[in-house]
Every structure is written in structure tokens, then in C-alpha cells.
Amino acid sequence: MNGEWLPQFLQFLFSGITVGAAYALAALGFTLIYNASNVINFAQGEFIMLGGMLTVFFLQAGLPMPVAVLLAIFIPALVGILIEKLAIEPVKNAEVTTLIIITIGAALVIRGVVQIFLGKGTHSFPPFSSAEPIAIAGATLLPQSLWVLGVAALVVVALGWFFSRTLMGKAILATSYNRLAAQLVGINTSRVLFISYALSGALGAIGGILLTPITLTSYDVGIMLGLKGFVAAVVGGLGSGLGAVVGGLLVGILEAMGAGYISSAYKDAIPFALILLILFFMPRGLFGGKVTDRV
Amino acid sequence: MFRSQFFGLIVLAVILVVLPFVLPNNFYLDLAIRMLINACIVLGLNLLIGFAGQISLGHAGFVGIGAYASAVLTTHYSWSPLGAMLAGALAAGVLAALVARPIFKLKGHYLAMATLGLGIIISIIVRNEAALTGGPDGMPVAALALFSFEISGEKQWYWVVSGILLFSLWASLNLIDSPFGRALRALHGSEVAAQVVGVDVAKYKLAIFVLSAVFASLMGSVTAHYVGFVTPNVADFFHSIELVTMVVIGGMASIYGSVIGAVLLTALPQALAGFEGWETVVFGSILMFCMIFMPKGLVPTLAAKFGRR
Numbered sequence: 001m002n003g004e005w006l007p008q009f010l011q012f013l014f015s016g017i018t019v020g021a022a023y024a025l026a027a028l029g030f031t032l033i034y035n036a037s038n039v040i041n042f043a044q045g046e047f048i049m050l051g052g053m054l055t056v057f058f059l060q061a062g063l064p065m066p067v068a069v070l071l072a073i074f075i076p077a078l079v080g081i082l083i084e085k086l087a088i089e090p091v092k093n094a095e096v097t098t099l100i101i102i103t104i105g106a107a108l109v110i111r112g113v114v115q116i117f118l119g120k121g122t123h124s125f126p127p128f129s130s131a132e133p134i135a136i137a138g139a140t141l142l143p144q145s146l147w148v149l150g151v152a153a154l155v156v157v158a159l160g161w162f163f164s165r166t167l168m169g170k171a172i173l174a175t176s177y178n179r180l181a182a183q184l185v186g187i188n189t190s191r192v193l194f195i196s197y198a199l200s201g202a203l204g205a206i207g208g209i210l211l212t213p214i215t216l217t218s219y220d221v222g223i224m225l226g227l228k229g230f231v232a233a234v235v236g237g238l239g240s241g242l243g244a245v246v247g248g249l250l251v252g253i254l255e256a257m258g259a260g261y262i263s264s265a266y267k268d269a270i271p272f273a274l275i276l277l278i279l280f281f282m283p284r285g286l287f288g289g290k291v292t293d294r295v
Numbered sequence: 296m297f298r299s300q301f302f303g304l305i306v307l308a309v310i311l312v313v314l315p316f317v318l319p320n321n322f323y324l325d326l327a328i329r330m331l332i333n334a335c336i337v338l339g340l341n342l343l344i345g346f347a348g349q350i351s352l353g354h355a356g357f358v359g360i361g362a363y364a365s366a367v368l369t370t371h372y373s374w375s376p377l378g379a380m381l382a383g384a385l386a387a388g389v390l391a392a393l394v395a396r397p398i399f400k401l402k403g404h405y406l407a408m409a410t411l412g413l414g415i416i417i418s419i420i421v422r423n424e425a426a427l428t429g430g431p432d433g434m435p436v437a438a439l440a441l442f443s444f445e446i447s448g449e450k451q452w453y454w455v456v457s458g459i460l461l462f463s464l465w466a467s468l469n470l471i472d473s474p475f476g477r478a479l480r481a482l483h484g485s486e487v488a489a490q491v492v493g494v495d496v497a498k499y500k501l502a503i504f505v506l507s508a509v510f511a512s513l514m515g516s517v518t519a520h521y522v523g524f525v526t527p528n529v530a531d532f533f534h535s536i537e538l539v540t541m542v543v544i545g546g547m548a549s550i551y552g553s554v555i556g557a558v559l560l561t562a563l564p565q566a567l568a569g570f571e572g573w574e575t576v577v578f579g580s581i582l583m584f585c586m587i588f589m590p591k592g593l594v595p596t597l598a599a600k601f602g603r604r
Binding site: 040095102104106107108110112113227230247265266268272273275 | 344350364400408419420423525529542543547572574577582584587
């Protein structure tokens with residue numbers, strides 16, 4: 001029995017963890033912005049798309065890989081800042097629905113601009129290192145998957161350090177707990193917003209760049225990736241960093257298992273079925289604290 | 296206020312009667328019909344979002360249920376259009392009732408996530424069950440025949456849809472001034488306060504959700520029969536967003552705002568056709584500008600500006 005199911009299971013697990021790591025990065029982006037401004041940024045998926053598409057564009061323009069990658073992280077961060085300055089700050093206290101529509105408008109603008117200047121084609125670029133798959137217990141693992149997992153782990157550790165050891169990180173945390181109190185102790189909350197949106201744009205882009213050699217990219221991949229990142233963030237409980245990482249991996253793995261064992265046509269439905277089930281029984285996600293409403 | 300609301304209904308009726316004689320050709324009549332159909336869906340959604348304060352990012356799912364019930368049941372099982380339409384409405388209503396209790400325990404972004412998930416699952420089912428639905432290519436739908444009378448041509452459809460809209464507006468105006476409507480607005484203001492004065496919050500949320508879902512489904516059936524063809528786009532996430540945007544741009548909790556939002560957003564893609572490739576960018580920018588400068592929507596903003604409320 002062992003020889004039959006194990007390789008297949010491992011194969012699904014590998015692909016699940018790989019995609020899950022990218023979802024986790026997107027979910028962390030959602031979490032950052034949610035904590036800083038209580039906004040669900042529906043343009044998060046477009047950062048993922050921008051990362052992949054911009055790398056393709058800069059490589060085609062003849063830039064060396066490291067420069068292309070750096071630019072493809074820097075520009076989405078800049079776009080994040082623009083969204084915050086131009087569209088979110090002017091309407092700070094608007095209703096949830098209004099804010100959702102604003103970020104969806106931003107997503108459409110980004111997608112539209114990319115479609116105009118970079119076209120509708122599907123693109124990819126070669127993996128960072130060898131394309132030769134590694135055999136593990138009968139299953140194969142792409143070296144690019146290791147890149148995805150390694151970089152994602154590094155980013156998570158760096159974020160953990162940033163939030164627990166640096167003044168700015170602590171300021172962001174303080175603002176997310178209570179903005180007014182943070183302002184009162186002298187935290188520049190508008191700078192917190194600025195940094196959160198920039199970081200969130202960069203995080204999404206990193207995920208997109210890492211994933212592109214495996215899953216390809218085009219101007220419209222952002223919608224589904226973004227929505228699944230949102231699912232991952234909610235699975236873990238909105239606002240929890242650990243929750244975002246666990247949620248991302250969980251969504252990725254379950255999606256891969258579902259696609260492999262149940263139906264590949266319904267692959268995209270699995271994260272949404274999962275989130276409905278979780279919310280029915282745990283209305284604040286897996287790691288969301290119990291919140292009492294003040295009346 | 297009561298009188299002025301119904302005064303608006305008469306003005307709208309007059310406009311609707313005059314319109315077909317002013318419009319130059321069937322292209323504009325077709326556009327008008329699509330505006331009116333959207334206005335009906337948006338009206339139902341506005342009762343849910345604007346009045347009861349419960350967001351739904353998956354409403355196109357219910358529109359899709361109606362559209363595909365009409366298409367599939369009449370084509371593959373030779374049901375009568377009316378029977379298929381009612382079956383779709385029943386299915387949408389039952390689904391809404393089943394998920395309402397667990398879903399409406401959620402608030403804010405969690406509620407947005409749950410309704411979004413529900414809508415996406417419906418759209419994926421429609422896209423995947425190609426044997427029944429034709430998959431991503433869609434499928435044709437027979438003309439709408441009620442008993443032995445068949446509705447055909449833009450002219451007839453225009454009058455039918457106008458009638459539906461006027462009736463729904465009249466019904467909604469009555470609804471929000473009824474005890475039911477007051478209960479809805481109370482739970483929008485503060486759920487706890489509503490509970491304290493004896494409003495069964497869960498029951499009212501369920502009722503308004505089922506009502507708006509059934510309405511969306513019925514209008515989905517109407518759309519399917521009118522266009523004569525359905526594609527999965529009718530149920531997808533972007534359509535849900537369009538519907539919510541119509542609610543918000545017209546004005547939350549504004550009955551006439553629903554109509555204006557639907558009219559503007561249905562016309563917008565036509566107006567943008569000249570931008571060749573830039574449509575998405577311009578559409579997105581307009582959404583952002585409207586929300587940044589008029590976060591309350593068109594009708595409430597203008598009403599406040601001209602001192603009427």
C-alpha cells in the first residue's frame with residue numbers, strides 16, 4: 001500500500017505548500033493593510049500580478065535578473081503607497097462597502113494599465129536555478145519550489161523581527177491595536193499607513209515573482225490569487241500574522257489535495273467552500289480572538 | 296417626505312412612458328431595458344445593503360441561479376418558462392434561507408468574505424457543469440411565453456420591464472415605511488438597540504436576504520429570456536461587484552438612488568466604448584473618484600446639497 005499512495009500524496013503536498021507559500025505572502029499583505037487602516041485591499045492580487053509581469057517586462061528589456069526583480073518589487077510598493085495617499089487617506093472613515101469599491105477601482109486601473117502596456121499574453125521566465133526536478137520518495141520537487149518556500153520563510157522571519165524588534169514595527173502594531181492611543185503617545189500614524197501599504201505591495205510582488213516560473217503569469221491572474229489570499233487571511237483570523245501564514249499554507253495544501261483527489265475542475269471552489277465552513281463554525285477564523293462589541 | 300417619495304414614482308412613470316417615443320432606435324431601447332432590469336436587481340440589493348446594512352458580495356450568484364434555472368429547465372427538461380422561473384426563485388430563496396443564519400452572525404469583512412465565497416462557488420458550478428449549462432460558452436434560452444402569449448421584440452419587453460420596475464419601486468417604498476422596514480433600519484443603526492426594543496434581528500436579516508435573493512433570481516430569469524442567451528459571466532464575482540457599485544454610486548438606502556446607480560453604470564461601458572483599450576482604466580478611475588468625492592452616493596449627496604432630505 002505504501003508504495004502506491006505515498007508518492008502521489010507527497011506530490012500534491014509539494015505543489016500545495018508551494019502555492020500556499022505565495023498565498024501566505026498575499027495574506028500577510030492583506031493583514032498588514034487591515035491592521036493599519038481597517039481596509040480590505042482588493043488590489044492585493046494585482047500586486048502579485050505586477051511582480052510577475054514587471055519581472056517579465058524588465059527581463060525582456062534586457063536588464064539582468066537581480067535588477068529586474070528589485071524593480072519588480074519596488075514598483076508595486078510604490079503603487080501601494082500611491083493607493084494609500086490618493087485613494088484611502090482622503091476617505092479615512094468611510095463605510096466598509098465604500099472602501100471595498102475604492103480598492104476594486106484601483107485593482108481595475110492597475111490591471112487595465114498592465115493590459116495596455118504589456119499585452120494580454122501569458123508569460124513566464126526561467127526558474128532561478130536548475131529546472132531539473134529533485135526526486136523525493138517517488139515524488140518530484142521543483143527547485144523553484146524550494147526558492148518559493150525559502151524566500152517566503154525568510155520574509156516571515158524578517159517580518160517577525162521587524163514587528164518585535166524595531167521601533168517602526170512596534171509603532172505599526174500599536175496603531176493596529178488602537179489608532180487614537182497610538183497617536184496620543186506620539187506615533188506618526190500616517191507614516192505607519194505609508195509603510196504598511198508599501199510593505200504590502202512588496203510582499204505581494206515577491207510572491208508573484210517567485211511563483212511565475214511555476215504557474216506562469218498574465219495581466220488577469222491577480223483576481224483569483226488575490227481572492228485566495230483574502231480567504232487565507234480570513235481562515236487564520238483577520239489581523240493575525242501567524243494566522244495569515246497558517247491560513248495560506250492550509251488553503252494551498254487543501255486546494256492541491258482537492259484538485260488531486262476530488263476534482264481538478266473544482267480546484268478554485270475549494271478555498272471558498274473551506275472559508276464558508278470555517279466561518280459557519282468559527283465566525284472569527286482559526287486564530288481570531290474573541291471580540292466583545294462595545295455597545 | 297412620504298408624499299414626495301410617491302411623487303417621484305409618478306415622475307418616473309411619465310419618463311418611462313415618454314422614453315420609447317424619444318429614443319431614436321432599438322439600440323437605445325435595448326440599453327434602456329438592460330438599465331431597468333439592473334435597476335430592479337439593485338433595488339432588492341439596496342434593501343439588503345442600504346437599509347438593513349448587510350453587505351453581499353455574491354449577489355450575482357442569485358441572478359445566475361435564476362438565469363440558469365430558466366435556461367436549463369426549459370431547454371433540457373421542457374418546463375414552461377413560468378415554472379422554471381418560479382423554480383429558480385424557490386431555489387435561490389431556499390439557499391438564501393439555509394445560509395442566512397450562519398452567514399449573518401458574521402459582520403463587516405467576514406460577512407463580505409462569506410457572501411463573496413458563496414457567489415464564487417455558484418459561478419464555478421455553472422462554469423463546470425458543461426453538460427447542462429454549456430460551460431464557459433453559455434447556452435441559448437427560449438423566448439418567454441406566459442400561457443399562450445409570447446413576449447418578443449424590444450418594444451414589448453420595454454413595457455414589461457417598466458411595469459416590473461414601477462411595481463417594485465412602489466412595493467419597496469411601502470415596505471420601508473412599514474413596521475418591517477422600520478425594524479430593518481433599526482438593526483442597521485444598532486443591532487443591540489434593535490434587539491432591546493424587541494426586534495428579532497436574525498429573523499429580519501433572514502427575511503430581507505431571502506427577499507433580495509428571490510428578486511435577483513427572478514430578474515436573472517427575465518434577463519435570460521430577454522437576451523435569449525446566458526453565459527457564466529452573469530453569476531461571476533465582477534457582476535456582483537457591479538451590482539454593489541450601482542447601489543453605492545446611486546446612494547445607499549436611497550430607493551431612487553438604486554435606479555440612478557443602475558442607469559449610470561449600465562450606460563458607462565457604452566459611453567467608454569470610444570476609449571479603445573482604456574475602458575478598464577477609465578471605469579476603475581470613475582469608481583474611485585465617485586467613492587472618494589461622494590462616499591455617500593449620488594442621490595444623498597445631491598439631496599444634502601440642495602437642502603432636501
